[in-house]
Amino acid sequence: MSNYENAIEIKGLTKKYDGFTLDDITFDVPKGSVMGFIGQNGAGKTTTIKAIFNIISRDAGTIKVLGLDNIENEYEIKEDVAAVFDELPFHEDFNAKQISIVLSSVFKNWDNEKFKKLLTRFALPEKKKIKQFSKGMKMKLQIATALSHDAKILIMDEATTGLDPVVRNEILDIFREYLQDGERSILMSSHITSDLEKIADCVTFIDKGKILLSGYKDDILDTHGLLKCSKADYENIDKEDIISARITDFGVDAMVSDKEMCNKKYSGAIIDKTTLEEIMLFYVNRDKKEWN
Amino acid sequence: MNEKKSTSIKGLVFREFFLGRKSYASLLIMAIVVPFMFMLFMLSAKFGNLRLMEDVDEIIETIYIMSLYMPAFIFSSAIYGILDAVSADFNTKWNGYMFSTPVKAEKFIGIKFGIITCFTIFSVIMSILSAVIFSSVAGKSITSDDISIIMCIIALCDFAFTFYIVLAYALGINKATSVFSFAVVACILGALFSFIKFADEHMVVDNPFELLILENARMIAPFTPVIIIATIIIGYILCVKFSKRRER
Numbered sequence: 001m002s003n004y005e006n007a008i009e010i011k012g013l014t015k016k017y018d019g020f021t022l023d024d025i026t027f028d029v030p031k032g033s034v035m036g037f038i039g040q041n042g043a044g045k046t047t048t049i050k051a052i053f054n055i056i057s058r059d060a061g062t063i064k065v066l067g068l069d070n071i072e073n074e075y076e077i078k079e080d081v082a083a084v085f086d087e088l089p090f091h092e093d094f095n096a097k098q099i100s101i102v103l104s105s106v107f108k109n110w111d112n113e114k115f116k117k118l119l120t121r122f123a124l125p126e127k128k129k130i131k132q133f134s135k136g137m138k139m140k141l142q143i144a145t146a147l148s149h150d151a152k153i154l155i156m157d158e159a160t161t162g163l164d165p166v167v168r169n170e171i172l173d174i175f176r177e178y179l180q181d182g183e184r185s186i187l188m189s190s191h192i193t194s195d196l197e198k199i200a201d202c203v204t205f206i207d208k209g210k211i212l213l214s215g216y217k218d219d220i221l222d223t224h225g226l227l228k229c230s231k232a233d234y235e236n237i238d239k240e241d242i243i244s245a246r247i248t249d250f251g252v253d254a255m256v257s258d259k260e261m262c263n264k265k266y267s268g269a270i271i272d273k274t275t276l277e278e279i280m281l282f283y284v285n286r287d288k289k290e291w292n
Numbered sequence: 293m294n295e296k297k298s299t300s301i302k303g304l305v306f307r308e309f310f311l312g313r314k315s316y317a318s319l320l321i322m323a324i325v326v327p328f329m330f331m332l333f334m335l336s337a338k339f340g341n342l343r344l345m346e347d348v349d350e351i352i353e354t355i356y357i358m359s360l361y362m363p364a365f366i367f368s369s370a371i372y373g374i375l376d377a378v379s380a381d382f383n384t385k386w387n388g389y390m391f392s393t394p395v396k397a398e399k400f401i402g403i404k405f406g407i408i409t410c411f412t413i414f415s416v417i418m419s420i421l422s423a424v425i426f427s428s429v430a431g432k433s434i435t436s437d438d439i440s441i442i443m444c445i446i447a448l449c450d451f452a453f454t455f456y457i458v459l460a461y462a463l464g465i466n467k468a469t470s471v472f473s474f475a476v477v478a479c480i481l482g483a484l485f486s487f488i489k490f491a492d493e494h495m496v497v498d499n500p501f502e503l504l505i506l507e508n509a510r511m512i513a514p515f516t517p518v519i520i521i522a523t524i525i526i527g528y529i530l531c532v533k534f535s536k537r538r539e540r
Contacts, residue, residue: 075394083389091386105301105303
């Protein structure tokens with residue numbers, strides 16, 4: 001594979017359905033980073049991921065994975081990409097040992113010893129049928145299979161949904177180890193923003209098929225803020241300066257995207273730090289402008 | 293980049309057999325139990341209680357005919373194990389997952405049809421061998437008509453199972469089941485209508501049903517190898533085409 005700066009490059013991706021359009025999606029996943037792909041249900045996260053894997057045809061745009069075109073070099077790329085979906089794709093009568101036998105025929109770099117070590121680390125039994133596994137165990141098994149063929153990119157689609165915080169934390173620790181060499185990358189789609197705040201380096205927001213924000217997580221969190229004021233003071237705020245505002249009986253919370261500018265312009269106002277979840281919430285309601 | 297070795301197909305072949313294991317186990321039991329039952333009936337008809345019945349000769353003849361042709365149905369149904377695997381592919385998220393792997397559709401589908409080919413060859417050999425053994429035990433000779441009927445049974449089973457697999461990849465497993473069931477009912481009604489029409493035309497014949505089957509088998513038998521090969525090749529091509537279909 002050629003030298004590449006970005007593990008994934010998506011430019012102008014467009015896909016039209018009846019009632020929904022993935023519109024001009026453009027973002028990059030830098031090599032060695034974790035990209036959190038955030039959006040509410042139906043925003044277009046899974047459709048974008050399907051386009052990366054060439055599961056769906058696209059109407060426009062280009063996608064490069066590890067520096068190669070995802071259609072022209074489809075099978076070459078897929079040797080180095082691991083997918084983790086929300087459900088285990090194996091029949092429930094299989095056990096981990098049998099899954100290893102199957103996957104040794106799927107991936108050239110399948111490493112059975114590494115897989116066994118991961119099973120031991122995750123405390124997963126080798127000979128127990130997966131129908132007897134809990135949801136957390138199934139997800140850990142999926143991750144073990146994803147990490148056992150020396151993949152350069154891990155693409156996860158809502159993989160941590162439904163898992164308890166202990167298991168989610170365990171999984172995040174595994175990802176930190178996975179990224180240590182600086183050559184591997186993760187694209188993680190989720191609406192559980194707290195996980196992404198812990199691990200993501202970059203974040204891309206998608207809503208109704210459009211990219212709202214894409215950039216380094218810390219930059220986004222530094223530039224955005226929650227302006228808190230009374231309803232009377234809110235009247236004096238230029239609506240162009242805010243993304244949207246939540247009006248309650250106690251006052252107004254308004255999301256700003258340029259905290260520094262707003263601090264200078266509205267010197268008496270309190271602008272608190274914000275979270276990815278709040279940013280998502282306020283951006284999703286941007287069309288309404290004011291909501292409660 | 294790591295130097296990559298090539299993959300064997302062992303794991304994917306294992307997967308196909310593992311998912312169809314219940315069907316294969318049933319087949320194995322039937323392949324043992326059914327001939328054994330025929331043997332018992334035959335023994336009883338020749339030496340036991342059944343020989344005391346008035347129409348014992350007819351019973352022996354019926355058992356003999358069933359023992360000739362039933363193995364063809366049993367061995368052909370080995371392909372049903374592949375249907376179990378196809379069904380599992382759709383009911384788990386395996387088909388979607390395969391899109392994220394470097395396994396080409398030609399390889400994945402090719403393994404299924406390779407197994408179908410092997411089972412078909414196995415069915416032909418075992419069915420003819422069974423017919424030879426049963427006819428020897430009955431003190432009779434196997435005829436070309438017997439071979440014709442056996443080949444037609446295998447070709448029919450091959451076609452039916454392959455048709456279902458193609459439908460599954462074309463329409464999804466649930467719609468495939470509905471369409472296939474409709475097609476089977478239509479074929480049965482068509483066959484029934486043909487038989488009634490044939491029986492009307494050949495009213496003086498003692499056993500019009502047997503004559504109808506024989507006439508059709510004689511007509512089709514020379515083409516059964518071509519039918520079987522064409523079924524497998526066309527089935528493979530269509531399944532690859534449908535499985536590569538991208539969501540539009």
